[in-house]
Amino acid sequence: MHEIIKKTVTKNESIRRKLTDIRQDNLQQILDAAENIFADRGFRGTTVAAIADNVGLPKANVLYYFKTKEGLYKGVINRLLTIWMDNMNEMSADIHPRESLRNYIVNKIHQSREYPNASRIFADDILHGVNYLRGPLEGELKDQFDRTCDVFRCWIDKQWIDDVNPEHLIFMLWSTTQAYADHSLQMSILMNKPQLDDSDFEQGVKVATQVILKGCGLSD
Amino acid sequence: MHEIIKKTVTKNESIRRKLTDIRQDNLQQILDAAENIFADRGFRGTTVAAIADNVGLPKANVLYYFKTKEGLYKGVINRLLTIWMDNMNEMSADIHPRESLRNYIVNKIHQSREYPNASRIFADDILHGVNYLRGPLEGELKDQFDRTCDVFRCWIDKQWIDDVNPEHLIFMLWSTTQAYADHSLQMSILMNKPQLDDSDFEQGVKVATQVILKGCGLSD
DNA sequence: GTCTATAAGCTGATAGAC
């Protein structure tokens, strides 16, 4: 009898485990497809049907998992924010900006190349009325922003860099580096290329570090 | 008899003139409304009905003037491109970059403030699949881009500025200055303000000129 | 959990009276 009970329990758990796996797998696949399509066509330009087709699932199934299109969009944004924050190598007041600032730029442009969806979806959210980023921007992103400003002020106090307004220096760093995701199409057209390649990203890193480091008073 | 004929002609012309005025006036109003709404919600997020409501005209009337939503969008883009190109103070190889480059930055940020719609609609067009800018980008905009690159190369040859890759320097100038239109919402949220004010645009100009001029090897 | 069928509403565009 013990055996039977045990077996039954094991079997039930095994089934539950399997269903959980399917669920996790579907959630993952839906989020992946949604991320790509939202990045490509924006929130309003994306249809649930397009996402479902991309995963190979019926539309109703997608809506079973996420209930609404907005919910799915929020799911995508939240997942991207996690990666975004985790990958973010924050700058430190103790490490000299010559390395710290250079590292930050290299990292941000690398991120624009490897995860362009994040930058593009965020850009679309800010550009238009959707604005689901308002919450995070007022919370965790603002905290990070404030901390980075403090680091810059520290560097200025120590006279490691020139007296440059920290807030606007960050805006400059962000727009310059994120352009390699958001404006990559424009760049490639103007440079007569089908798309940006290794050398373009290299040049981008080179110009951004060269100009911003020297512009902040850091000699080569 | 001469008098009668003359009078009739005059009256017809007067009527035609008046109708032409109404036509021009309506076209203008529709384009104005469309520009604002396209800038706010993107191409796909904009409805013809919203534009018509904004002008106070029936939807069918708007479509009488522009036939299709795409046509209206193209009309808006073309009008913005004209302003964009006209307002563009191109840089000159003869004028020293200390003035020329500073002027360019001041002008671009001013434009981001005064005509944010242009920057936002262009950003949306590049960010998503719409891409009606591809034509101009391959034509007149590319010509201007190439000319500016040549000016930079000239400055480098004369050793007026450091050896900075001209293409990517322009990308940096554009993204930094246009951020004051495209990312103004993000900026204001992070700085705890309802919207950007005079001092923010001043600081933006200051930081951009300070960092980019010095970063290109131009001493204060 | 999955999927077909369908509701309910909106969108671009047109026909046709004035």
Add this chain to the structure above:
DNA sequence: GTCTATCAGCTTATAGAC
């Protein structure tokens, strides 16, 4: 030239059989 009425198609979302 203007506007009402309306169409055909698509969109989000749900009901209900399996």
